[in-house]
Amino acid sequence: MRNTVLFAFIGLGIGVVTGCFFINDTTSEFSVRLYHRLQAAGDQDNIIFSPLSVAVALGMVELGARGASLEEIRQAVGFSHLLPGVEFSLLQNLTAALSDDDTHYIIRFANSLFLQEGVTFNPEFLHLMRKYFRADVETVDFSESAAVAEQINSWVENHTESKIRELLSAEDFSSVTRLTLVNAVYFRGSWKNQFRPENTRTFSFSRDDGSEVQTLMMYQQGDFYYGEFSDGSQEAGGVYQVLEMPYEGEDMSMLIVLPRQEVPLASLEPIIKAPLLEEWANNVKRQKVEVYLPRFKVEQKIDLRSTLQELGIKNIFTNDADLSAMTDGKDLYIGKAVQKAYLEVTEEGAEGAVGSGMIALTRTLVLYPQVMADHPFFFVIRNRRTGSILFMGRVMTPEVIEPNDHDFDSM
Template sequence: MMYESAASSKGLALALFAVVTLAMAHDNLKIVTKGNNDFTMKVFNEISKKHPGNLIYSPISVHTILSLLQQGAEGQTAKVMSDVLQIPELKTLSADGFQSLMSYLNGIQNVTLEIANKVYVKNDVTLKPSFSQIATNSFYSEAQALDFSQSEAAAKAINDWVSLKTHDKIKDLISPDSLNDLTRMVLVNAIYFKGDWANQFDKKFTTKDKFYTSKDNFVEVDMMHKTDNYKYGNNKQLDAKIIQLPYKNEDVNMVVILPNKIDGIDELQQKLTNYDLSKLTEGLYNTDVILSLPKFKIESTIDLNDPLKMVGLESLFLHPNLTGLLEGNENLKVSDVIQKAFIEVNEEGAEAAAATVILVIGTTSVGNHPELPRFYADHPFLYYINVKINDTANSVTFFGRFSGFIKP
């Protein structure tokens, strides 16, 4: 009897331990996804200052690779990165959150969503075991040694990996001119998405329509039309209409935010700067909507150095403490953070890809239904691809702005 009681107690202890472990993992995932969502608009607004037209970027790609770099940061640099990225300063907690997030994203059904990291290190230096372990186990990052002084070959190796991981959508991410004998590490994140709409547009209803780039100017676009049931709402605080277009996996959707004013895009962006994107769709309701949305294809190449400095990461490019990355006592700093991104939206669905690279160097120095709400996207709007992780966590994988096509 005593034996049975002891066995039962042991079983109870193990069960309680499992519950606590799962709860902690859930909390860390929620923190990481909220950090990504809050980071999204702050960086986007800085990027858009130098990219005023059509734009696509992947906030999760930037956030993930910077968070991997933060695993090798120490002291004040680690604290600053934790504050800006809004992830735990205790590295094991943020690592657990990203491990859960990457595992979930790579396992989503009925759409293709793939995210991967890679660490390239100079062939005569060694990663610190603690960083190497977290990079491998939590960020699923392989490590590869390269001779960066052979810049053509090194750039080709990196670009070939990015092209493979993004299904040939992102090419020539890094230039050989960016690599030299001072380069110690290159950290890369690649993300790829392809999904079909749950309710596809019929190509025969796509027409040439006006798209107003301002109150007085317009261009012609291929406008898709569909009347169907969507989650929809008119947000008075943002002065904008919002619609959620689900993919075949309805936990994955595109959210389109259309300012009510033709020239309201800049004001909308500013209002969204401190807005919790995870709550943006909470007030939407299911209703039939007359939807008109342009087809579009956008490619962006973004130098992230200045945007990241403006959101608080200037020290990374000056004299950071990155002593947790490599064996030895060499001073390190970030020289460049670059992202290339692509998106195409059409009648079938959407395809998007992005890759972000961090270079670390050593320093020597239509229908007729008037009673239905209408979502007519005929002027600049914002959009993002959102993934529902669970009831409390959402992840913004791609975020962009459509401003119309410029006439040749």
């Protein structure tokens, strides 16, 4: 019986509600392909995942891979045009650019190897893991599955301020598990232009299935990067809006892509491609905009094994896996791949602070462009200097406010 490896990706973001260019981040196309796979799997579900977290975790696996296992990862993630090994420095630089101590936000990357006691791993592999990914190394006994799950989950909680809990369970391990790779990403940022809590009101949010829910809608008028785009046909419903809202320091931002009110997000999603992300970022212009944005909290646990296999990363999950750069033998394969991501978008210090009254929903006679996110939208949180995508997802249903909730204001 071959030994199994488990690796997990954890992405966490807290956006405290809170012209650009791309240095060639070769993982953008991979990010978009991942999104489309997740979109196809859930018709009306929110989506949140961290493409950079997936790329980093796959980089950790790639360090130990050879042959077809290595080439499949390089091809799928977008590294095949690079000289072998260059991708590790690229990932190292992308994560270093995000976690600079001089930044105005908090991003923490935490990588760890949990190794089976008594198994000898290649010293060069462990050295490179520390060099490129600053990975901690701990030994465990995977046959004690409950204790191992508790240990790893505690490690994840400690590196995500307790936002990501119960990532793994005892059932994820067995006596043949030999290695678990865990990558945690924690992000917290405040908007450069913050929303005033007293302007938050209860609004109706129209879902794409025709139903409506009540949610807390934030409002402000401020200077943002904004543009209106069209795909040149009616495939995306004609013109759609793109709003870029920088976080404090302006290195990080959230791009929000909003179709017209009557156009379902599913009509716009097929046109999303990596070059289009670059086009949006390069062509939004700074101007005064009225912004209506719901508070939202999205959390998702994704079993990425089948998704990665669909993207061409198959070998590492089979008995044909070659992870021999990790150990001298060829008896390892990836048993499971999972990511759990969390993103919360609120006003700065707005917890429980909801004003009374109403904001008019008028779409006429406005002096400035108006972004009314009262229907599903796509979003990206990225580094504006490198183009690396920390989070990508969509909001199909924001936080729902029930009539008997403390925060509910009758319209």
